Amino acid sequence: MKEASCLARPFEIPAHRSCTEPLCRLTVTIHQFAESLGRTIDLKDRYTRNHSEDVAVFASLMGRALSLDSNMCDMVHIAGHLHDIGKIGISDQVLKNEGRLSDDQWLEMRQHPMLGYEILKDIDGLGQDGGIADMVLSHHERYDGSGYPQGLKGDAIPLGARVLAVADSFSAMIDHRRYRQGRPPEEAIAEIVRCSGTLYDPQVVTAFLDMETKAMG
Numbered sequence: 203m204k205e206a207s208c209l210a211r212p213f214e215i216p217a218h219r220s221c222t223e224p225l226c227r228l229t230v231t232i233h234q235f236a237e238s239l240g241r242t243i244d245l246k247d248r249y250t251r252n253h254s255e256d257v258a259v260f261a262s263l264m265g266r267a268l269s270l271d272s273n274m275c276d277m278v279h280i281a282g283h284l285h286d287i288g289k290i291g292i293s294d295q296v297l298k299n300e301g302r303l304s305d306d307q308w309l310e311m312r313q314h315p316m317l318g319y320e321i322l323k324d325i326d327g328l329g330q331d332g333g334i335a336d337m338v339l340s341h342h343e344r345y346d347g348s349g350y351p352q353g354l355k356g357d358a359i360p361l362g363a364r365v366l367a368v369a370d371s372f373s374a375m376i377d378h379r380r381y382r383q384g385r386p387p388e389e390a391i392a393e394i395v396r397c398s399g400t401l402y403d404p405q406v407v408t409a410f411l412d413m414e415t416k417a418m419g
């Protein structure tokens with residue numbers, strides 16, 4: 203078992219990371235396969251290298267802070283690795299576009315949660331209601347209904363997807379891109395808090411703020 207370095211300091215991203223999450227009910231092989239697929243998509247989207255792993259780690263830390271059972275924590279973690287897998291079906295022209303997306307390009311980009319769902323939904327253990335495929339489908343839904351693809355609102359969004367939304371947004375904000383520096387973690391945290399109750403589920407934001415404490419416990 204690898205040491206839990208990235209759990210101890212979740213807001214500091216080490217230069218070289220390997221996943222350290224202990225898993226209970228899902229097998230290590232399934233987890234490693236999900237990690238591998240997450241790395242694959244991160245390689246395709248060259249500005250988000252390690253993004254999927256960060257989302258997985260943040261998501262299970264938040265799951266613990268929410269006192270979710272270990273199986274659910276494992277599920278949100280795996281969903282974190284897989285959340286953007288549908289980007290495999292998005293053209294490089296759109297995925298690697300550094301400028302403003304046209305309406306058509308934005309429509310294409312918004313297909314990736316549904317494409318990810320289609321890839322995962324028929325796998326035993328991933329396709330159940332509120333399960334990993336549903337989390338992937340709904341990771342861009344927003345608490346106030348302003349997200350996509352279905353415009354789900356509040357508790358209609360699977361809890362795991364509400365967790366992924368915060369983990370994904372936080373990771374994206376602190377990530378360095380070629381065309382811009384990542385925002386400092388304190389600034390990203392403040393932005394997540396500012397959008398609590400609008401973009402993000404307030405109880406998930408509370409868990410996000412609490413996750414460092416729980417990780418140390």
Ligand SMILES: [Fe+2]
Pocket residue numbers: 221222223233237258279283
């Ligand atoms: Fe992992």
Ligand SMILES: [Fe+2]
Pocket residue numbers: 285286314341342
């Ligand atoms: Fe996404």
